[in-house]
Amino acid sequence: MSSQPRYAAIKEHIRAQIESGKWPAQFRVPSENQLAQDFSVSRMTARRALSELTDEGVLMRSQGLGTFVAEPVPAGSLLEVRNIADEIAARGHSYANRILKLEQAQAGTEVAVALGLAEGAAVYHSIIVHLDNGLPIQFEERYTNPTLVPEYLQQDFTHCTPNEYLTRVAPLTEVDTTVEAVGASGEVARALEIAENSACLQIWRRTKSSSGTVSFARLVHPGSRYRLGAQLRF
Amino acid sequence: MSSQPRYAAIKEHIRAQIESGKWPAQFRVPSENQLAQDFSVSRMTARRALSELTDEGVLMRSQGLGTFVAEPVPAGSLLEVRNIADEIAARGHSYANRILKLEQAQAGTEVAVALGLAEGAAVYHSIIVHLDNGLPIQFEERYTNPTLVPEYLQQDFTHCTPNEYLTRVAPLTEVDTTVEAVGASGEVARALEIAENSACLQIWRRTKSSSGTVSFARLVHPGSRYRLGAQLRF
DNA sequence: TGTACATTCTTGTATATACAACTTGTGTTT
DNA sequence: AAACACAAGTTGTATATACAAGAATGTACA
Numbered sequence: 001m002s003s004q005p006r007y008a009a010i011k012e013h014i015r016a017q018i019e020s021g022k023w024p025a026q027f028r029v030p031s032e033n034q035l036a037q038d039f040s041v042s043r044m045t046a047r048r049a050l051s052e053l054t055d056e057g058v059l060m061r062s063q064g065l066g067t068f069v070a071e072p073v074p075a076g077s078l079l080e081v082r083n084i085a086d087e088i089a090a091r092g093h094s095y096a097n098r099i100l101k102l103e104q105a106q107a108g109t110e111v112a113v114a115l116g117l118a119e120g121a122a123v124y125h126s127i128i129v130h131l132d133n134g135l136p137i138q139f140e141e142r143y144t145n146p147t148l149v150p151e152y153l154q155q156d157f158t159h160c161t162p163n164e165y166l167t168r169v170a171p172l173t174e175v176d177t178t179v180e181a182v183g184a185s186g187e188v189a190r191a192l193e194i195a196e197n198s199a200c201l202q203i204w205r206r207t208k209s210s211s212g213t214v215s216f217a218r219l220v221h222p223g224s225r226y227r228l229g230a231q232l233r234f
Numbered sequence: 235m236s237s238q239p240r241y242a243a244i245k246e247h248i249r250a251q252i253e254s255g256k257w258p259a260q261f262r263v264p265s266e267n268q269l270a271q272d273f274s275v276s277r278m279t280a281r282r283a284l285s286e287l288t289d290e291g292v293l294m295r296s297q298g299l300g301t302f303v304a305e306p307v308p309a310g311s312l313l314e315v316r317n318i319a320d321e322i323a324a325r326g327h328s329y330a331n332r333i334l335k336l337e338q339a340q341a342g343t344e345v346a347v348a349l350g351l352a353e354g355a356a357v358y359h360s361i362i363v364h365l366d367n368g369l370p371i372q373f374e375e376r377y378t379n380p381t382l383v384p385e386y387l388q389q390d391f392t393h394c395t396p397n398e399y400l401t402r403v404a405p406l407t408e409v410d411t412t413v414e415a416v417g418a419s420g421e422v423a424r425a426l427e428i429a430e431n432s433a434c435l436q437i438w439r440r441t442k443s444s445s446g447t448v449s450f451a452r453l454v455h456p457g458s459r460y461r462l463g464a465q466l467r468f
Numbered sequence: 469t470g471t472a473c474a475t476t477c478t479t480g481t482a483t484a485t486a487c488a489a490c491t492t493g494t495g496t497t498t
Numbered sequence: 499a500a501a502c503a504c505a506a507g508t509t510g511t512a513t514a515t516a517c518a519a520g521a522a523t524g525t526a527c528a
Contacts, residue, residue, distance in 0.1 A: 064520030181457030223415030298490030
């Protein structure tokens with residue numbers, strides 16, 4: 001067993017206060033000296049907890065003023081291809097999904113081009129709605145290349161998302177992502193339980209492994225319930 | 235003029251070695267003790283330089299082994315801070331803009347936090363609509379830190395965008411980007427000449443230079459006229 | 469009244485030190 | 499030859515201390 005460092009305990013304590021709502025955004029958190037006294041550590045150790053949380057976007061500091069709880073951070077990341085179930089779990093919410101379709105279909109022009117197959121070739125087609133605390137947060141329509149992932153349809157996606165399964169069986173080498181804003185169509189609006197034509201973030205994602213294009217997905221998020229974030233340094 | 239901290243000089247030195255190619259990926263960086271000796275600082279100061287570069291993804295460390303140069307990170311166009319005028323020019327279209335507002339204002343809570351200023355402090359506020367072949371393609375609302383860019387309001391933005399000007403006077407070190415989908419508000423809809431509540435891609439962008447947070451902008455694109463793309467490799 | 473100054477509390481930088489934990493090589497013992 | 503013990507070098511954690519810098523408040527003085 002490995003005991004965690006002392007600054008980690010302070011970080012956890014602060015996170016807990018924030019997540020429980022006791023310390024809302026803009027709340028002034030105890031000073032370095034105060035925390036040092038409360039936790040019986042040196043100021044530098046308390047400082048490390050505050051500094052790391054600041055780097056992580058949880059807190060904001062300003063010399064002479066103090067340390068404050070930052071606005072809640074956006075959920076998704078533009079840089080990583082993350083699993084929606086993991087993202088939800090990381091927020092401490094419950095994950096569930098509804099499988100609306102799981103079938104074999106014929107590739108239309110667009111899908112055929114994206115997957116590098118002939119038009120009319122057999123492809124796997126799935127539509128799944130992902131729920132965050134019971135609230136629909138992503139409409140996922142996916143076309144998968146059967147020659148690369150022959151057992152796709154047999155999977156149990158109630159506890160393992162397609163994304164998770166695919167990255168396991170076919171390690172990614174390249175991902176093309178396109179982001180746009182669209183009004184929700186009838187089908188999407190019903191599935192996401194939002195008004196028709198309300199603003200949605202639509203992500204097109206084509207994933208390739210060494211052997212070819214594995215999958216082509218359209219991910220639609222209600223604009224009011226999802227954001228993408230990225231942090232770049234130079 | 236403020237002299238930069240000593241650990242920053244060490245960071246710069248290491249970055250310079252990497253960028254010049256002298257220290258390729260996997261190269262073993264001098265140890266904390268070695269750097270401390272070379273730069274005549276304490277080990278903890280040298281350590282800070284290495285730790286920050288590790289957090290930034292530039293280096294990798296492992297206990298007992300040493301510190302090594304990390305693989306360069308992939309970055310797509312979603313991630314570059316590009317000038318909208320250049321983007322339009324690259325497509326061979328004509329660029330123009332309409333300046334709707336250019337004034338000094340008082341920072342509200344959100345703006346103050348984002349810029350690291352006190353609430354009610356003076357900030358520069360501009361609203362500009364960018365046109366692609368005469369069609370509105372971006373609604374740009376920007377708050378700028380007057381202490382870092384005092385001459386912002388005097389600029390002529392008809393041929394040089396704020397983004398272009400800011401990157402020239404204050405080289406960026408860090409950019410936070412958030413992307414979401416929203417329905418166009420009345421003001422935005424009028425400026426972009428689209429229907430109210432139609433889907434728009436809204437990008438929040440906070441740019442920092444070495445001396446602090448320079449600017450905080452909201453960029454709204456009509457969903458039907460704009461997309462963002464990124465390509466990642468692994 | 470109001471301006472200037474001093475005080476106090478905050479975060480930021482820097483140092484010196486100590487010990488823990490991990491990795492590698494070296495040498496000794498079995 | 500294999501196993502073990504040890505030393506050296508590395509990063510990781512933690513402390514005590516000092517001073518610098520920014521911000522707010524109160525106080526003295528003009």
